[in-house]
Amino acid sequence: MLQGDVRHPAGEDALPESHWRSGRYQYAGSFFPQPAPAVQGFQLRAAARSGEPVRTGGVRAERGTQARGDGPTNGSCGTVPAVLYHYIVTQADEDEIDWLFGRTPGTALNGILRFLIIASTVGGIVKSNANISGGVGGCxxxxxxxxxxxxxxxxxxxxxxxxxxxxxxxxxxLEDQLGSTCDPVGGLVELPCIDRNLSAAIVAVTVAQAMAKLGTAFVSDIPFDKAVTAMQQISENMNDQYKETSTGGLALVMQDEVKARRPDLFPPTRELCTARSHMRISLSRTTC
Known part of the structure; x- marks a missing residue:
């Protein structure tokens, strides 16, 4: 499913028709129409060298998967498949490609499966010791x-x-993202979510390559557990305006544009803004 999302040309057709027509899920073009650069299919090694699969893959997976799945959440579902796609087009061998497309039944623990297992382990650590919700901890x-x-x-x-x-x-x-806010424009999991997925995917590839080059001789001065603890502390101290309430940050400064282009979305009335600014977010929320 994710493979289909990252390979599909971005745009209106990247989402199921029922969701697009109903307006329940919108893509970024609903505010600022601009086509994403296209990478058609697996134009493997040459395109990958430019980083194109990471850039366009993150956007496409974020737009498409919003309608179907989480990774770990709706608003962050573009990063993992984009980076996995990068691995597939730059590193995966022919056996892995055959397995991916179902041409072989292989049951061995290949690189694609290892990637997913490790990614889910990292996400599980964060969820168990902090939170993975924009409504609790921001972006x-x-x-x-x-x-x-x-x-x-x-x-x-x-x-x-x-x-x-x-x-x-x-x-x-994770350290690169500490303190980032959840301030979706118009209350949609769309802007700036899609751009942030793209940026996170590029950072992920960059740091993965750097750490692999440094090898085991280098051990981070900040353990991963400490970074997770810091994220949770920042979550608890963050103003609720920046926890998915769309009352601060980008959501606030873009209210006039939302009113002009999508008046059906969260009318920017003073009363509603006041009510949202005092809204308390339940810590039981785990996803947006």
């Missing part, structure tokens, strides 16, 4: 987690399945 909890998952998964493969390299990369990626 750092969602895209920050997805970036750590992707970086850890890729670094594990590039670094010879070594846990030191894995968590060096996961920590560096």
């Amino acid at each position: 750092q909890a969602e895209v920050g987690t997805s970036g750590a998952m992707a970086a850890g998964g890729l670094a594990h493969l590039l670094g010879g399945n070594n846990n030191i390299i894995t968590f060096n990369a996961a920590e560096a990626s």
